[in-house]
Amino acid sequence: MDLQTLALHAGYEKDSHRTMAVPIYQTTAYEFRDVEHAANLFALKELGNIYTRLNNPTTDVFEKRFAELEDGEAALAVASGMSAIFFALINVAEVGDNIICAKQLYGGSLTLCTHTLKRFGIEARFFDVHKPQQIEALIDDKTKAIFFESLTNPSIDVADIEAITTIANKHNILTIVDNTVATPILCRPFEFGADITVHSASKYTTGQGLAIGGILVERKGLVEKLKNNPKYIHFNEPDASYHGLIYTEVGLPPYTLRARLSLLRDLGAVVSPFNSWLFIQGIETLALRMREHSKNALMLAEFLESHPKVQKVNYPGLQSNPNYKNAQKYFEDGLCSGLLSFEVKNLEEATKIVNATKLYSLVVNIGDSKSIITHPASTTHQQLSHDELIACGVPEGLIRISCGLESAKDLIQDLQQALEA
Ligand code: PLP
Numbered sequence: 001m002d003l004q005t006l007a008l009h010a011g012y013e014k015d016s017h018r019t020m021a022v023p024i025y026q027t028t029a030y031e032f033r034d035v036e037h038a039a040n041l042f043a044l045k046e047l048g049n050i051y052t053r054l055n056n057p058t059t060d061v062f063e064k065r066f067a068e069l070e071d072g073e074a075a076l077a078v079a080s081g082m083s084a085i086f087f088a089l090i091n092v093a094e095v096g097d098n099i100i101c102a103k104q105l106y107g108g109s110l111t112l113c114t115h116t117l118k119r120f121g122i123e124a125r126f127f128d129v130h131k132p133q134q135i136e137a138l139i140d141d142k143t144k145a146i147f148f149e150s151l152t153n154p155s156i157d158v159a160d161i162e163a164i165t166t167i168a169n170k171h172n173i174l175t176i177v178d179n180t181v182a183t184p185i186l187c188r189p190f191e192f193g194a195d196i197t198v199h200s201a202s203k204y205t206t207g208q209g210l211a212i213g214g215i216l217v218e219r220k221g222l223v224e225k226l227k228n229n230p231k232y233i234h235f236n237e238p239d240a241s242y243h244g245l246i247y248t249e250v251g252l253p254p255y256t257l258r259a260r261l262s263l264l265r266d267l268g269a270v271v272s273p274f275n276s277w278l279f280i281q282g283i284e285t286l287a288l289r290m291r292e293h294s295k296n297a298l299m300l301a302e303f304l305e306s307h308p309k310v311q312k313v314n315y316p317g318l319q320s321n322p323n324y325k326n327a328q329k330y331f332e333d334g335l336c337s338g339l340l341s342f343e344v345k346n347l348e349e350a351t352k353i354v355n356a357t358k359l360y361s362l363v364v365n366i367g368d369s370k371s372i373i374t375h376p377a378s379t380t381h382q383q384l385s386h387d388e389l390i391a392c393g394v395p396e397g398l399i400r401i402s403c404g405l406e407s408a409k410d411l412i413q414d415l416q417q418a419l420e421a
Contacts (some may be wrong), residue, residue: 003069003184003185003287004287004288006065006068006069007065007069007283007284007285007286007287008284010064010065010068010069011060011061011062011063011064011065011067011068012061012064012065022058022061022277022280023057023058024058024273024274024277025056025057025058025273026273026274027052027056027273028051028052029050029051029052030048030049030050030051043243044245044250044252052270052273053264053265053268053270054260054261054264054265055260056273056276058273058276058277058280059077059271059273059276061276061280062077062215062271062276062277062279062280062283063075063076063077063215065280065283066184066199066205066215066217066279066283067217067218069184069185069283069286070179070184070188070189070190070197070217071184071188071190071191071219071220072190072197072217072218072219072220073218073219073220073221073222073253073256074217074218074252074253074255074256074257075215075216075217075218075256076215076216076256076259076260076264077201077213077214077215077271077276077279078213078214078215078216078264078269078270078271079212079213079214079269079270079271080200080202080212080213080214080269081108081178081180081198081199081200081201081202081203081212081213081214082108082109082112082200082214083214083267083269084198084199084200084214084215084216085109085112085147085176085178085198085214086112086116086269087216087259087263087264087267087269088145088147088176088196088198088216088259089112089113089117089122089145089147089176090117090120090122090263091255091258091259091263092144092145092174092231092232092234093117093122093144093145094120094121094122094234095120095121095122096121096142097121097122097123097142097143097144098122098123098124098125098138098140098142098143098144099113099117099122099123099124099125099143099144099145099146099147100124100125100126100127100135100138100139100143100145100146100147101113101124101125101126101127101146101147101148102126102127102128102129102147102148102149102152102159103126103127103128103129103391103393104128104129104148104149104152104155104157104393105147105148105149105152105178106149106152106153106154106178106180106380107154107376107380107381107383107384108380109147109149109178110384110388111383113147125138125143129148129149129152129157129159129160130157130322132160132163132164132167135164135167135168136167136171139167139171139173141231143171143173143231144173144174144231144232145173145174145175145176146164146167146168146173146174146175146176147175147176147177147178148164148175148176148177148178149177149178149179149180149181150177150178150179150181150182150187150189150330151179151181151182151186151187151316151331151336151337151339152181152393153180153181153339153366153400154339154341154374154376154380154381154394154398154400155314155341155393155394156314156315156316156323156339156340156341157314157316157323157393158316158323158326158327158330158331158336159177159326159330160326161177161189161192161193161194161330162192162193165192165193165194165195166193168193168195169193172225172229172231173231174195174196174225174232175189175193175194175195175196176194176195176196176197176198177189177194177196177197177198178197178198178199178200179197179198179199180198180199180200180203180204180367181203181204181337181339181366181367182330182331182337183199183204183205183286183290183337184197185286185287185290185332186290186294186331186332186335186336186337187330187331187332190219190220192330194219195218195219195222195225195255196216196217196218196219196222196255197216197217198214198215198216198217199214199215199216199217200213200214201213201214201215201271201275201279201282202214202365202367203365203366203367204282204286204289204290204293204337204338204366204367205279205282205283205286205367206278206279206282206367207282207285207286207289207367207368207369208282208368208369208370209363209365209367209368209369209370210278210282211274211275211278211279212275213271213275213276213279214271216256216259218253218255218256222253222254222255223248223253223254226247226248226254226255227248228248234247234258235247235248235254235255235258236248239258239261239262241262241266242261242262245261289369289405290335290337290338291335292405293337293338293403293404293405294317294335294336294337294338295335295408296338296403296404296405296406296408296411297315297317297336297337297338297339297340297401297403298315298317298318298336299408299411299412300340300401300403300408300411300412300415301313301315301317301318301340302318303412303415303416304340304342304415305318305320307416307419309344309345309349309419309420310342310343310344310419311342311343311344311345311397312342312343313340313341313342313343314340314341314342314343315336315340315341316331316336317334317335317336338366338367338402338403338404339366339400339401339402339403340400340401340403341376341398341399341400341401342398342399342401343395343397343398343399344397344399345397346396346397347377347396347397349397350375350377350396350397350398350399351375352421353399353418353419353421354373354374354375354399354418356417356418356421357373357414357415357418358414358417358418359371359406359410359411359414360372360373360401360411360414360415361373362374362375364379364380365402366400366402367402368402368404369404369405370404370405370406371401371402371403371404371406371411372401372402372404373399373400373401374399374400374401374402375398375399375400376394376398376400377389377394377395377396377398381394401415
């Protein structure tokens with residue numbers, strides 16, 4: 001089925017009330033029929049709802065629908081994009097291990113990998129997303145994952161997914177792709193060999209800046225890569241915290257199962273059923289919106305490219321952009337989402353332009369139907385040093401735009417007056 005059709009129907013079987021809208025199951029817990037039923041659910045002899053920290057029927061629809069869009073086997077929804085990334089990484093890495101990350105990551109992911117994971121004894125090693133050949137030298141027997149963004153925020157680079165997954169597969173290591181900015185509508189990393197995708201649902205999935213949430217998706221057949229793989233012993237040995245369960249032997253998608261039964265159970269970063277419901281509403285129009293976001297962004301990028309005050313425009317849909325070839329290969333119809341950035345002379349110039357716009361809201365978010373302007377060096381990337389900023393492609397004169405669904409003409413006019421103010 002086409003993605004647009006799946007977006008409207010996948011994962012929802014109407015209950016006895018036959019409601020057209022997916023119901024919001026706003027409940028903390030679920031009644032067991034009797035003691036045996038309760039015991040069977042806990043022992044996974046029967047699948048069903050226990051407690052909303054572990055599962056919820058509304059969230060279940062969100063998970064199933066998203067997994068189908070991504071062409072994955074299973075998904076786990078969590079409280080935020082950051083918790084999805086954290087869960088995805090610590091589901092495989094622990095003290096003494098390392099993960100290999102692209103330098104070009106969302107600022108929050110960079111601090112998570114560089115600083116917070118260090119406190120868990122996990123080392124982050126970095127490669128340039130444009131140089132997948134750097135990865136091999138960083139791999140050792142403690143490397144548990146390679147983590148990168150398909151379309152990077154805010155540097156707007158397009159990863160050569162196949163080049164990275166080929167190296168990872170040669171070494172039997174998992175690849176985790178943050179597919180937030182591209183969304184499953186524009187890019188489907190599993191088709192190019194990735195194992196896990198993570199998303200901030202707070203962006204294009206909700207689409208209107210309504211709620212925080214995250215989701216991780218497991219590709220079909222991942223069990224074969226995990227089974228008897230000495231790197232991933234936790235999937236092959238009995239889990240003492242779940243009465244000896246061996247995740248690769250239960251016949252359920254093992255990566256998602258462990259993230260749910262162990263991480264979500266113990267860390268509790270659960271998404272609320274109401275937010276899951278909002279994400280389901282957003283998904284219904286995701287395919288339509290992503291096309292419009294992409295069209296608007298391309299028109300805006302072309303305008304910026306022709307403006308004398310603009311030194312550089314980062315948008316992979318521009319033929320002049322070094323990511324153009326990858327975008328044509330990895331993105332549906334070459335559509336490149338709504339995120340673009342451009343560079344002006346310096347910090348002062350950038351500040352003047354951002355303050356002069358009227359239609360763009362100064363907000364640290366992306367993927368809203370309303371256009372957003374951000375100055376990463378003073379906000380999302382503020383914690384990074386000057387050198388770290390340069391290393392991850394965020395100079396101080398960089399302005400990021402999340403192009404909304406307003407008319408392209410109005411968006412261009414407002415930016416023009418701001419540049420010339
Ligand atoms: N991944 C990317 C690419 C992001 O842009 C963001 C947030 O901006 C996140 C993850 C984190 O998502 P959340 O804010 O839902 O925790």
